[in-house]
């Protein structure tokens with residue numbers, strides 16, 4: 001046993017955002033993001049052609065317009081909320097820890113931040129992706145990138161990877177506290193809208209067979225514990241029980257799809273259906289996002305509001321993400337100390 005106490009480095013990792021909302025920065029971000037084989041998981045040549053010749057050229061100018069709407073004086077919300085969490089966690093953990101923040105895509109990059117961390121000679125490093133439910137496209141990709149850098153170091157310290165915490169009591173408490181601002185009875189229906197994934201990627205969790213042949217909407221077992229669909233439903237079950245919401249009053253749905261073979265039901269379609277059924281007010285939780293970002297502020301807050309109104313609804317109310325909520329910081333602290 002090494003008796004030197006030594007400091008522990010904590011690496012928080014979030015998804016990343018363009019350096020600015022300009023078309024060229026958005027193009028460069030989308031290109032790095034979508035060329036990741038864990039994100040567009042098709043053969044190399046097909047991915048290069050699809051991403052670089054079709055998706056990025058068409059999507060970059062449209063996405064840049066949306067990023068311009070999202071951008072604030074402090075930059076992209078994803079970055080400034082994550083930075084605030086880093087500072088608060090550093091304060092909570094104290095001087096025996098060094099807390100760092102990296103983004104999987106763009107900046108601050110994982111290789112740059114790890115180079116800084118290497119200079120600190122940490123005895124141990126805890127890698128904590130800011131994604132509560134494991135997906136290969138988010139957590140898996142962040143962990144792989146960290147491994148790819150650290151495996152080349154001469155000195156490899158103790159490294160601990162956190163794969164998921166979809167049911168961590170403090171994570172749940174923090175969302176419940178966010179919800180306390182709203183009177184649930186004022187809403188006709190409640191959505192739990194998670195970032196979507198291609199069904200193919202969910203199925204790859206299993207050695208044999210498909211997700212749809214399992215009971216992932218009802219239970220988490222040894223077999224499906226890393227199934228994103230199963231853990232999204234598990235987070236929802238715990239939240240619904242804590243909030244006292246009956247099954248008929250909520251829907252689990254998946255947003256931000258790139259094509260039709262993604263997890264269903266699609267959030268935008270549920271918003272449309274609920275309006276057509278006569279709902280006037282919807283409350284939307286987004287428990288896959290720990291910081292507000294383009295997918296919550298613009299997609300849920302603006303685009304779903306528009307769809308809802310066009311179909312007879314009145315208000316889509318987004319429940320703010322955890323951002324710098326003190327219970328979220330406590331949750332991260334407990335995970336690090338765990």
Ligand SMILES: C=CC1=C(C)c2cc3[nH]c(cc4nc(cc5[nH]c(cc1n2)c(C)c5CCC(=O)O)C(CCC(=O)O)=C4C)c(C)c3C=C
Nearest residue numbers: 015016017018039063078135137138195198288293294295
């Ligand atoms: C839960 C975390 C996320 C998973 C899983 C995920 C998978 C995934 N995403 C895309 C494509 C896009 N996602 C985009 C934005 C975006 N995605 C996440 C999180 C997860 N993505 C976040 C937090 C954000 C917002 C970033 C921000 O800057 O605010 C985008 C870019 C925006 C746009 O052009 O629409 C794309 C594209 C795929 C293909 C995928 C899994 C296969």
Ligand SMILES: [Fe+2]
Nearest residue numbers: 015195256295
């Ligand atoms: Fe995404």
Ligand SMILES: [Fe+2]
Nearest residue numbers: 211216224227
């Ligand atoms: Fe599953």
